[in-house]
Amino acid sequence: MRPITCTTCHQADYTLRQAGSTPLLPAGFRAIGVGKGAQCMLCHNSRNGAIVWNQEDPRRYTAPHTASQSDVIMGKNSFFLDYGNNFISPHASFTGDACVTCHVRMSKTPHAFKADPLVCSRYHGPEYTAARVQSGTKTLIHELEAAIESKIMVAKDRIRNVRVWNDMAYAYVDTVTVDPATITKVELIEVAGQQGITIHFTDRRKITTQIGELRDAAGRPSFATGDPIIRAGWNFWLVEGDGSWGVHNPRFVRQVVLNSLDALK
């Protein structure tokens, strides 16, 4: 990756390269009327194309490229929620410069791009901190994570063959046969841009792999791409990868999570 220098964002006279609206982003939408936040959105989007919200089989196990902030603040690219243009956050449209308002202009150290968790109080009053929104949203997001993990555990008998991912080597290093009865728990993890899991065994061994690399006794994928857990998993990584725990777009994140939980029932 090229290092980010002044000229990544600035022209020679220090005006920003992008303002007002974005071109079509790699995430498959344009952000219109977002002031100087357009500059940030060029990079901070999911980069996996547009999601068709009601597609029954996405035919891939992809996780959204993290830094999904633009998708979340513009209320885009969720499964199970007919997002259209109905979930654009007021934080994108009515703060003047979206990302730049909170992360640059109202920050004590503008070029660190860190939002102060107290930034919310500037508009919503002294009682209103980021934590107000974040605590409830964290509960929701973690419920979704737990729901997906328990769905996998219920179907663990389908896990017989596992390719073993090694993060240091950034490659698969082995394929092993496992006895599903010895699986004690699974944890969601992102592996090289794909949805993955870490599987824990009774002997305390752990294996990390992409979900698409799990095979059943007949050699078929243990979880097909059309399984709701794959769409729910995309949604989980979308709202988790945003990193603001709901602050950017509380209503959208809540609805995405609730609809995902319903889809897993």
Ligand code: HEC
């Ligand atoms: C990630 C994008 C980004 C990078 C990289 C960046 N800036 Fe900025 N810079 C901004 C934003 C956003 C503003 C705020 C613009 C505003 O509030 O109108 C800004 C404001 C400024 C301003 C004030 C300009 C004005 O008209 O008020 C200066 C000067 C500046 N930056 C210099 C630099 C220098 C020097 C570097 C490299 C060391 C740099 N910037 C790197 C995004 C960036």
Ligand code: HEC
């Ligand atoms: C050229 C692409 C690019 C642009 C433009 C850009 N960013 Fe980033 N930003 C990145 C990358 C890459 C990282 C991750 C850096 C890392 O992990 O060290 C990042 C990290 C961040 C972080 C997390 C910092 C941390 O310490 O965890 C914030 C917040 C952020 N950017 C906000 C902004 C804002 C606000 C703007 C617009 C003013 C902006 N970015 C513009 C690429 C970009």
Ligand code: HEC
């Ligand atoms: C309404 C104000 C607001 C707007 C607009 C906004 N953010 Fe944030 N953002 C926050 C707050 C508050 C947090 C949480 C900070 C914390 O918990 O410390 C946050 C968190 C983040 C994080 C994760 C925390 C970190 O520093 O690594 C990133 C990255 C980020 N924002 C990028 C963006 C980008 C990119 C945009 C525009 C697409 C944007 N934000 C728009 C207020 C805002």
